[in-house]
Amino acid sequence: MDKTFRLVLIIAALFSGACSQLDPKFRSIGSSVLGATGYVTDSQANSFFTAGEKLGKAAEGLTDEQEYYLGRSVSAVILAQYRPLRNNAAQLYVNKVGKVLAGFSDKPETFSGYHFLILDTDEVNALSAPGGFIFISKGFLRLLPSEDALAAVLAHEVAHVVQGHGVKAIRSSNLTGALLLIGKEVAASQVDPSFQELTSLFGDSVNDITETLITKGYSRGQEYDSDEYAAQLLVRAGYNPAALGTVLRVLEQHDGGDAGGWASTHPDPDDRLDEVEDLIASNPEAARMESARTQRFQRSLPGLTAG
Amino acid sequence: MSLTRLLFAVFISSAFIFSGASVTECAAQSESVSIKLRSARLRRSPQHWAPGSATLKLGDSLTLLEMKDGWAKVRTSSGAAGYVHETAISDKPIVLKASNRGSSGTSSDDVVLAGKGFNKEVEREFAAQNPNASFADVNRMEAISVRESDLVAFMKAGGLKTNG
Incomplete structure (x- = not known):
């Protein structure tokens, strides 16, 4: 069998594994066709399907529940470093x-x-952890002039969650190791080596995420993607997308790109402005109610904002 | 490779690729889906803040009636029909597991075992090894709740859209 033809068959078999509930009828037909043609044996055809199924399962990755537990621990580490603001009305x-x-x-x-x-x-x-745990600092709020600007910051963080950037920050060796163990039945016992290994991989995964959030930052591409998604979210919700430009200009003026926090983990605000320029033209309809939103922003966060 | 063999290979590839790579299509084949979140609202219309008719729980099994624009029209075991967002459902049955302890033999490839893997017990072990990690603050963060009616009023008062 020539190499090109073999490759096409393997790709076909791998794609077939993307759906975990592939109709058995299709599997049977595919297997018999591949086998009956004489191009591959039945056992070769079956092994392609097995490879496809494994690929499909790996692609499924962590469940929402497992992301939630990762997010809780990442948040607990963040909250060991930063305390929550004691102001219930502002938090609400x-x-x-x-x-x-x-x-x-x-x-x-x-x-x-x-x-x-x-x-x-x-x-x-501002930070976000898997599962939807999102943080903004008092220092950031103090730079913001309006609810729409606050929405722009939070939309950027929601975008990281939606796009799964937190989980993608886990080293592939840790994630693959964890997924393999999760595929087994592991007893929650301090004497079970598998449980200890799972806990260790969990801790390593939490470290990978927190190190990215606090020190290394996401890739420039991920940040630009989140800015773009944030601009779309603002439009969908009825906020003025121009507020994202406001936030980036405020950041530029504040730190000039060199003051820790967001400045150290995000691309230069000027570059980010260039990337989203076409998406953040002021929306007259959204701008119409912006002053009413700004008033409640000032009322809800007294002494905490630039507004 | 001859032209005939190439065409045959493309035909085979297409058959498999179009045979069901999307979760949505897989779900439609099985006509049964499960809630994969801690809880989800059964809505009267396919919108995020539409009034709810019931609260669904993790593992609840539903009959899938229709998928459209990211919303699943479903029927509960008690016969109530409504909508849930596609991100709230799994096309695999979800088996609840109170504890990760021991082997129950329910770990089939065709089911998802809730509570398996990264779970409460793993978190407890992580917390024991990292005493500075502040899970009490995380619990307080999770406890901040906004009533949906208050959120809709907030959106209307701010001139925001309410048809998410």
Whole structure:
């Protein structure tokens, strides 16, 4: 069998594994056709299907519930470093803005819903963990002039969750190792080596994510993707997408790209502005109610904003 | 490779590729789906803030009636019909498992075992090894809740859209 033909057959078999509930009828036909042609044996055909099924399962990755537990632990590590702001009214307001945006996203539901928290730090930062745990610092709020600007920051973080960037920050060796163990029945026991290994891989995965969130940052491509998605989310929800430009200009003026937090983990605001320029033209309809939103922003976050 | 063999290979590839790579199509074949989130609202219309008629729980089995624009029209075991977002459902049955302890023999390739893998017990072990990690604050963060009616009022008052 020539190499090109063999490759086409293998690709066909691999694609067949993308659907875990592939109709057995198709499997049977595919197997017998491949086998009956004489181009491959029945056992070769079956092994292609097995490879396809494995690929399909690996692509399924972590369940929403497993992402949730990862997100909880990443959040617990973040909250060991930063304390929550003790202001229930402010926390409730930020949750309202964030939940509106999440509801307009392509992943409006996560295992336990989206949750937002103001961190009591002067650092200018915003972070998101898998499962929908999203943080914004008091220092960042102080730079923002309006609810629409706050929405732009939160929309960027929701975009990271929707696009699965947190889970993608896990080293492939840790994720693959964890998925293999998750595929087994592991007893939750301190004497079970598999459980200890699973816990160790969980800890390593949490470290991979927190290191990316706090120190390394996502790739420039992921940040630009999240800006683009944020602009779309703002439009969908009825916020003025021009607010994303406002946020990036405020950041540019504030830190000039060199002040830790968002500045150290994100591309230069000027470059980000260039990337989204076409998407953030002011929307007259959204701008019409912007002043009313700005008023409640100032009322809800007294002494905490630039507005 | 001859032209005949090439055409045959393309035909075979197409048959497999179009045979069901999307979860949605897979779900439609089985006509049965499960809730994969801790809870989800059964909506009266396919919109995120549409009024709800029931609260569905993790593992609840539903009959899939129709998929359209990211929303699944479903019927519950008690006969109630409504809509859930496609991100709330799995095309595999979900078996609830109270604890990760021991082997139940239910780990089939065709089911998802809730509570398996990264779960409460793994978190507890992680917390024991990382005493500075503040799970109490995470619990407080999760406890901040907004009533859906309050959220809709918030959206209307701010001139935002309400048809997510």
